[in-house]
Amino acid sequence: MRTFLFLSMCLLAPLPLRAAEPLRLASDAWCPFVCASGEHVAGGYLVDAAAGALAAQGMEVAPLLMPLNRAVQETVRGRIDGVYAPAVDARLRLSVPLAYSRACFYTLAGSRWRYAGLASLDGQQVGIIDEYGYDDGQMDDYIMRHRGQPGALKPAYGQAAGLSNLRMLLHGRVAVVLEHEAVMARLAAQEQAAARLRRAGCLERRLPLTVGFAADHPMAAAWQAALASGLREMEASGALQALRRRYQLPDD
Structure with a gap:
């Protein structure tokens, strides 16, 4: 009887949620904002700031290296999730600025x-x-x-x-x-x-440097909000200032 009850409870218990896939954000090499080593991203202010802000909201980022115009197209088509530092584009929902560049x-x-x-x-x-x-x-x-x-x-x-x-x-x-x-x-x-x-x-x-998500993606608004919340936390903790010093950028 105890065994039956135990098995019944296990079957009725909710299954754990599967871990979300990392957000695939891409751009080309544009150091100190997006830096590369060979064919791979190797940090950069935008890469580290976005990863830190989204990690504070329980999300992981997988940065990818590709030409900027291709990154925009892949984002719009839904093949990747976002693009670092795009130009203004009606097809994209842009985050709050992570930095400004002259x-x-x-x-x-x-x-x-x-x-x-x-x-x-x-x-x-x-x-x-x-x-x-x-x-x-x-x-x-x-x-x-x-x-x-x-x-x-x-x-x-x-x-x-x-x-x-x-x-x-x-x-x-x-x-x-x-x-x-x-x-x-x-x-x-x-x-x-x-x-x-x-x-x-x-x-x-100065140009505001943002992360762009496909405007029609069902998660775009949630990702935009998560990034904004994480950046506020990083600013309050001093983490963004430390990143700016690391990459020799002025305080905005």
Whole structure:
């Protein structure tokens, strides 16, 4: 009788919930925000901040390395769960900003050109990274209007696009490159080229760096809320400030 009762209770007891799969978040190498070692993600401020914030809400993250435009497409199609640092896109539900990044124009040290608003770009070809956002404002609008005009823009593609732009600048194949300040600092150090570069003005508006989820995904709002809650906890505990110091980013 006792055995029968025990078996009955076991059958009626609820089964434990299966552990949720890790969230697959992707982007290309864009250190110090998304850093890579070979073909794998190796940390970075956005990677560590998102992982820490979601871990505080009981969620795990599996970061993936792929070109940004592909990461956006894979997110929209539901093949991965989200993308680090996408540009504004109606197909995506964007999280609260994890950080803000200022984009600046760079020339060789001997150049006298300086950015002084969009009018100063007339007649100037600027090296950019295709599909990247720079300020969610006037500069991104300028890029959209001039996309496909080689005389105005020289886009680079792929996971090494930032390094490609820097090398084009160093070899005189483009006179001006637009890049986020913290990213260019890393690239210039990597190429031992800091002394050869000149910062020639910066955009007025900083770009909010977010995580994007597919707008029509049934879990997008829950993931967005979980990330926001976790970031608040990390800010209150000082963990975000520690991450900013680790990756040599300014406090926002």
